[in-house]
Amino acid sequence: MNTEHPGIRFVYLLFDLLLLNISLYMVYYNSPMFDYVDLPQRNLYILHANISELLAYIIYSKQNYYFTNSYTERVKTFSIRFLILLPTLFLLAEFFLPKGYNKGFLLEYTGFFYVLKVVVFYFIYKLQQFRYEKGYAHHRVAILGMGNSDLVLGKVLNDNPSLGFKLAGYLSNTGLQSDFATLGKLDELPSLSEKYRLNMLFVTDPTYFTKENTQKLLLKCNETGVRVRYILMKGYWNNLNLIGKKKESARYFEMFNPQEIPLDSLxxxxxxxxxxxxxxxxxxxxxxxxxxxxxxxxxxxxxxxxxxxxxxxxxxxxxxxxxxxxxxxxxxxxxxxxxxxxxxxxxxxxxxxxxxxxxxxxxxxxxxxxxxxxxxxxxxxxxxxxxxxxxxxxxxxxxxxxxxxxxxxxxxxxxxxxxxxxxxxxxxxxxxxxxxxxxxxxxxxxxxxxxxxxxxxxxxxx
Structure with missing residues (x-):
């Protein structure tokens, strides 16, 4: 999932604004500290809060949280955005809100907003863990090849189940066998996909990235119903003349889809x-x-x-x-x-x-x-x-x-x-x-x- 996609950033922004406005109304009507029901110009406070969060989001949008990230990383990311929100909120208040505005209300609803995000993202993380453990939300993946990059990729997948990929094993393109859970040869893909319930093939070898080899690989995979993704660790794409190609980012590596259809877009x-x-x-x-x-x-x-x-x-x-x-x-x-x-x-x-x-x-x-x-x-x-x-x-x-x-x-x-x-x-x-x-x-x-x-x-x- 690539959170740099503008559509995905917009979805995350709406989610943040939803939690912010829930916090505003909860504190306004149910504050344990003060009674804010008679607070003048309530709607102006609400507008001010949403504009402040929007600016904080724009400032820190490129470092968005991945729903594939660990819970700790998610908390770290929205904590940084929260630290950006606070000065933005009080700076705009000097120009936006009436003189003598209620600073306690600002602090109380932003504090509630932060706690609410901690709790909500914890439940999202636990729900994702449950879905991955039950096999509801992952692709069963085979890696083509047994080189160093393939083994590194396999370790990343095994160590990070929240990425949404379950490694079934490796396919050999040379007929060689290995101790690293070799399923069989690429030519055996139709039978192997049935046996191991494969639905995605990861390829790290750049020799497959040519037009001719891609067509051959897609022909075999389409007959089997297996999707193909070309994988490289981040930072290597510039060396392969793939600039301008659509990429999906999965935290540790980047994926290129050689056969993209509209509904591949998140x-x-x-x-x-x-x-x-x-x-x-x-x-x-x-x-x-x-x-x-x-x-x-x-x-x-x-x-x-x-x-x-x-x-x-x-x-x-x-x-x-x-x-x-x-x-x-x-x-x-x-x-x-x-x-x-x-x-x-x-x-x-x-x-x-x-x-x-x-x-x-x-x-x-x-x-x-x-x-x-x-x-x-x-x-x-x-x-x-x-x-x-x-x-x-x-x-x-x-x-x-x-x-x-x-x-x-x-x-x-x-x-x-x-x-x-x-x-x-x-x-x-x-x-x-x-x-x-x-x-x-x-x-x-x-x-x-x-x-x-x-x-x-x-x-x-x-």
């Missing part, structure tokens, strides 16, 4: 995630809350079995998750291996209605809210189909570079439901590839509109 992913939370939250509260008991009752009356049908499907970075739907079939042993067919006898009466109206997909908004899926993205497939089609369709697993969606570009163009012929899945993958390569926010809005009102979104439903 800023754009954040925008999409915020939209997903808001959209799914509204649907769950305003529609699903009253629709669920009605549908649940109809399903129970119509056939025996659970209301929900959950199935393991392939998500982002080839990780599996449980996808939820309303149950539309009688309970059977083929649900994880056999797609629904036209006139499928397993489909119940109410299930047929739910499928034709797409109401069976509504529980997936829970998946979206939890972060397994997005409102818009490539449709997630059964694990059996992932294995089957990845062997038949070149670059099939590239569609897993982004989160799967409830609806997608392929679906609104009529490619949904039964894929009884290979060309149907090939077309679906083609549309999915176009979506992830050229994604933008307004394209998502268009797809949602076409899902609701376009005719093709309901073709081939099954």
């Amino acid at each position: 800023t754009l992913r954040t925008e999409k995630r915020i939209f997903d939370i808001l959209f799914s939250g509204v649907v769950i509260l305003c529609i699903f809350s009253w629709l669920f008991p009605i549908i649940a009752l109809l399903i129970k009356i119509n056939s025996k079995g659970p209301v929900f049908f959950k199935q393991q499907r392939t998500g982002i970075n080839n990780k599996t998750f449980y996808c939820y739907k309303f149950r539309t079939m009688t309970v059977n042993n083929e649900s994880d291996s056999k797609q629904a067919q036209v006139n499928d006898t397993r489909i119940t009466t109410i299930g047929s209605f739910l499928r034709k109206t797409n109401i069976d997909e509504f529980p997936q908004f829970i998946n979206v809210f939890l972060g397994n899926m997005s409102v818009v993205g490539p449709r997630p497939h059964m694990l059996k189909h992932t294995q089957q089609y990845s062997e038949l369709i070149k670059h099939y697993k590239v569609r897993h570079f982004v989160k799967p969606g409830i609806t997608g570009w392929a679906q609104v163009n009529g490619f949904r439901g039964l894929t009884d012929e290979l060309w149907k899945m090939e077309k679906r993958v083609e549309y999915d590839m176009g979506y992830l390569e050229k994604w933008n926010f307004f394209w998502d809005i268009k797809i949602i509109f076409l899902t609701l009102f376009g005719n093709k979104a309901y073709e081939n439903a099954g």
